[in-house]
Amino acid sequence: MTETMQLGDMLRRRGISRRALLKYASYMASLMALPPSVAGAMAEGLAKARRQAVIWLSFQECTGCTESLTRSFSPSLEELIFDFISLDYHHTLQAASGEAAEAARRQSMRENQSKYLVVVDGSVPTADGGVYSMIAGRTNMDVLAETVEHAAAVIAVGTCASFGGLPEADPNPTGAVPITKLVTGKPVINIPGCPPLPQAMAGTLTHFLSFGTLPELDALHRPRAFFGETIHDRCYRRSFYERGLFAKSFDDDGARQGWCLYELGCKGPVTYNACASLKWNGAVSFPIQSGHGCIGCSEPRFWDRGGLYKPLSAGTADVRKLIGIAAVAGVALGAGAAALARQRRASTSATEQ
Amino acid sequence: MEELTGTAAAAARFDVGSGVAEALLRQVARLLEALARDPGFADVIDLRSLPMHDADRASLRERLGNGEIDASFDLVGKTRITETACAGVWWVRHANSDDCAVLEQIVVARVPALLLAHPADIEGAARRLATELGAPTHRETIHD
Numbered sequence: 001m002t003e004t005m006q007l008g009d010m011l012r013r014r015g016i017s018r019r020a021l022l023k024y025a026s027y028m029a030s031l032m033a034l035p036p037s038v039a040g041a042m043a044e045g046l047a048k049a050r051r052q053a054v055i056w057l058s059f060q061e062c063t064g065c066t067e068s069l070t071r072s073f074s075p076s077l078e079e080l081i082f083d084f085i086s087l088d089y090h091h092t093l094q095a096a097s098g099e100a101a102e103a104a105r106r107q108s109m110r111e112n113q114s115k116y117l118v119v120v121d122g123s124v125p126t127a128d129g130g131v132y133s134m135i136a137g138r139t140n141m142d143v144l145a146e147t148v149e150h151a152a153a154v155i156a157v158g159t160c161a162s163f164g165g166l167p168e169a170d171p172n173p174t175g176a177v178p179i180t181k182l183v184t185g186k187p188v189i190n191i192p193g194c195p196p197l198p199q200a201m202a203g204t205l206t207h208f209l210s211f212g213t214l215p216e217l218d219a220l221h222r223p224r225a226f227f228g229e230t231i232h233d234r235c236y237r238r239s240f241y242e243r244g245l246f247a248k249s250f251d252d253d254g255a256r257q258g259w260c261l262y263e264l265g266c267k268g269p270v271t272y273n274a275c276a277s278l279k280w281n282g283a284v285s286f287p288i289q290s291g292h293g294c295i296g297c298s299e300p301r302f303w304d305r306g307g308l309y310k311p312l313s314a315g316t317a318d319v320r321k322l323i324g325i326a327a328v329a330g331v332a333l334g335a336g337a338a339a340l341a342r343q344r345r346a347s348t349s350a351t352e353q
Numbered sequence: 354m355e356e357l358t359g360t361a362a363a364a365a366r367f368d369v370g371s372g373v374a375e376a377l378l379r380q381v382a383r384l385l386e387a388l389a390r391d392p393g394f395a396d397v398i399d400l401r402s403l404p405m406h407d408a409d410r411a412s413l414r415e416r417l418g419n420g421e422i423d424a425s426f427d428l429v430g431k432t433r434i435t436e437t438a439c440a441g442v443w444w445v446r447h448a449n450s451d452d453c454a455v456l457e458q459i460v461v462a463r464v465p466a467l468l469l470a471h472p473a474d475i476e477g478a479a480r481r482l483a484t485e486l487g488a489p490t491h492r493e494t495i496h497d
Contacts (some may be wrong), residue, residue, distance in 0.1 A: 019467060020426075022466060023428055026447070026458070036399055038460065050476055076429060184464075236406070284453060
């Protein structure tokens, strides 16, 4: 719905002072690796903005992205974003249902034409005319096309919407595709992760609200602020990696001393995300800190990259793309190449049948 | 200093402590000099993104010491602003509802921006107070 009051005034009525807004902006600026001096400008921008209309479309998804952002165990600064936006359509969070919900979506599109943001979680199936995911009697493809037509921008949250994720994993029976494959002519941001960090989602929305622009993106349309570095770059166990101190199996002596998890399949070196610095569940921990290697969940096709527990040096060939093995430190690849050849033959014979 | 456990202890054993605390202290000294020359100067060092062990952070905090001011306010978690033993150097710590630090900064300024009352808030308060005082329950004059 249209909101004519500025955010600054609206928040003050709810007991959130401009000082509090500055705290929020300082937090967001820090998250997005913006210079701390930007916090003031960000807070001013937010205060002058009007509530941003957001339509959240959910397709082939598990609702994990929403769970990550809304956190059910304790309130977080990220959740303040719900005060700054007008979430006009969201399957899990909206009060309306059925025809009333669809009507709310269309009304928001009408009243906020060319100004509303579309957030999408879940991939979109395209096989057999897209029948494998239908909502309110219409295919996802249909609803997506209709909704993005007059949007300002599209934000694909989660690895499913960004890169296809689990539905797109081998053998991809529903013909699932990422949002970028279906949306042209509109700016699309990918915020991958399975699920994505809540800070990444809230931070990107805040950036758009305060500055009216999308943050800097990399080649895969991911905001550089959160996806500019690998897990490996910020891992607190990096010093053990550098010294060649690796855990050989879960819970062995090395593991108990917090040694590097490379040999247990950690995909940290090839995974771009901010988990190592921002951590999860209110900065409590993240997979590596809990003793489990990174599974690379914010990268394309991570489900098919050779297995969660095989070390990177053993090869992470995507059997469908048949690309080369990622060799690290010149490890001999004889066994890996033979395995790949076997996989190639198996894959070829499967497609020929 | 309290005994280190787990990975921090392992790190200490293998001598992987960084010189980050020392380097930061030098940076703070440089900024403080700038502040001494120009009272309007202000700068912030964000500690979140730096590769610091908890031991590093604790040592830095210890070396900076405690000053006279200790302020806090709550917005979805407590923010604590403490003046260090060095006048003009402040330690700002935002915590979430579980008291885990989500943001930690060293601010070098006469006073951190967060402590200042915002002009828009002042305006609102002035209006409210004027309205409140402008509607007395009974007429007051010097003859009462």
